[in-house]
Amino acid sequence: RKIFTSFPLTSTFELSSDDAHHVMVVLRHKVGDSIAVTDSTGTTYDCIITQIENHAVFLTPAHKISDAVISNGKIILAAGLLKNDRFEWIVQKAVELGVDRIIPVQMNHCVVKLNETRQQDKIKRWQKIALEAAKQCGRNDVPEITAVFDISKLVKEYRDVRFVVPYEQETAPFHDICQQVRTGDIVICIGPEGGFDKNEIALLREKIPWCRTVSLGTRILRAETAAIAAISIIMYERGF
Numbered sequence: 663r664k665i666f667t668s669f670p671l672t673s674t675f676e677l678s679s680d681d682a683h684h685v686m687v688v689l690r691h692k693v694g695d696s697i698a699v700t701d702s703t704g705t706t707y708d709c710i711i712t713q714i715e716n717h718a719v720f721l722t723p724a725h726k727i728s729d730a731v732i733s734n735g736k737i738i739l740a741a742g743l744l745k746n747d748r749f750e751w752i753v754q755k756a757v758e759l760g761v762d763r764i765i766p767v768q769m770n771h772c773v774v775k776l777n778e779t780r781q782q783d784k785i786k787r788w789q790k791i792a793l794e795a796a797k798q799c800g801r802n803d804v805p806e807i808t809a810v811f812d813i814s815k816l817v818k819e820y821r822d823v824r825f826v827v828p829y830e831q832e833t834a835p836f837h838d839i840c841q842q843v844r845t846g847d848i849v850i851c852i853g854p855e856g857g858f859d860k861n862e863i864a865l866l867r868e869k870i871p872w873c874r875t876v877s878l879g880t881r882i883l884r885a886e887t888a889a890i891a892a893i894s895i896i897m898y899e900r901g902f
């Protein structure tokens with residue numbers, strides 16, 4: 663399990679209470695032990711435990727272990743909201759597979775409609791799941807979970823990024839565009855339980871200069887399966 667900070671490491675710092683508990687109770691570390699910590703820039707340092715006081719653990723960075731990983735383009739998952747814990751599952755698996763950002767999207771055929779307060783609660787929960795998944799799989803950064811977008815906001819803010827849209831009514835195979843997704847930033851846009859509204863597909867095609875709707879086969883996949891399949895294809899093409 664990795665430890666992350668939300669700030670650059672320059673001097674002695676205190677661990678979050680969750681991490682302090684993990685370090686003291688689970689790992690049973692003592693003053694003088696060293697732990698690898700990745701900071702907000704993605705740089706990993708060997709840090710020495712310099713003080714343990716009540717439930718607080720203080721560390722001092724000793725030396726750099728590794729620099730931030732330079733990626734050959736960001737993978738952004740924009741996925742329709744799903745009911746129950748299905749979106750949580752997508753967040754966990756997408757983080758493990760290497761996405762850089764997750765955008766929850768309120769689409770026309772979503773079964774769930776979240777009001778402002780519930781959105782805030784859900785985003786906090788998804789951020790916690792992303793952090794835990796990042797720690798568990800040992801990646802050097804924690805993907806961002808953005809606010810809930812609607813399709814208009816998505817096309818407005820990401821119109822300069824290339825879009826791959828697995829669409830249940832498309833017949834052109836993903837395979838046809840594989841070579842074009844090997845580098846650069848890509849948004850993978852996945853529909854909700856009820857699939858895409860035709861108007862949403864029309865808007866994506868009209869407003870996004872590089873937008874490719876693709877098929878993932880003749881079977882209708884659950885939204886989370888489609889998300890994981892699309893991310894995996896792109897990761898495979900990128901060689902990691």
Ligand code: SAM
Pocket residue numbers: 827828829830831851852853854855856857858876877878879880881882883884885886888889
């Ligand atoms: N009702 C099921 C559910 O609750 O998950 C299936 C939903 S499916 C319509 C949701 C999304 O997964 C679609 O909008 C699309 O983005 C993607 N998808 C599923 N099967 C697909 C396929 N064969 N080809 C391309 N995209 C697919």
